[in-house]
Amino acid sequence: MRLMINGRFQDRxxxxxxxxxxxxxxxxxxxxxxxxxxxxxxxxxxxxxxxADGDSVEVLTAAQGG
Incomplete structure (x- = not known):
């Protein structure tokens, strides 16, 4: 299946x-x-x-900073 993960296509x-x-x-x-x-x-x-094939997935992580 082909997913868009964080803006990049990946085949899985x-x-x-x-x-x-x-x-x-x-x-x-x-x-x-x-x-x-x-x-x-x-x-x-x-x-x-x-x-599913064609899904767009965004995986976000929290970051600390100031």
């Missing part, structure tokens, strides 16, 4: 949940937010939300 094989994708691209899940096709996905549902 097989099914993939939001939780699996986040685990692959980010070491820690703390301070992470995910939106699929412009809709924020609550962390409590990441494992149940399957991604």
């Amino acid at each position: 094989s097989g099914n993939c949940s939001v939780a699996a994708l986040v685990a692959e691209i980010i070491d820690a899940h703390r301070g992470v937010a995910v939106a699929v096709n412009g809709t924020v996905v609550p962390r409590s549902t990441w494992a149940q939300v399957d991604l």
Whole structure:
């Protein structure tokens, strides 16, 4: 399947949940937010939300600074 992840197309094989994708691209899940096709996905549902071909996924991490 072809996904747009943080503005870049990526081809992936097989099914993939939001939780699996986040685990692959980010070491820690703390301070992470995910939106699929412009809709924020609550962390409590990441494992149940399957991604589909053509989905646009934004994975955002919180950053501190001043």
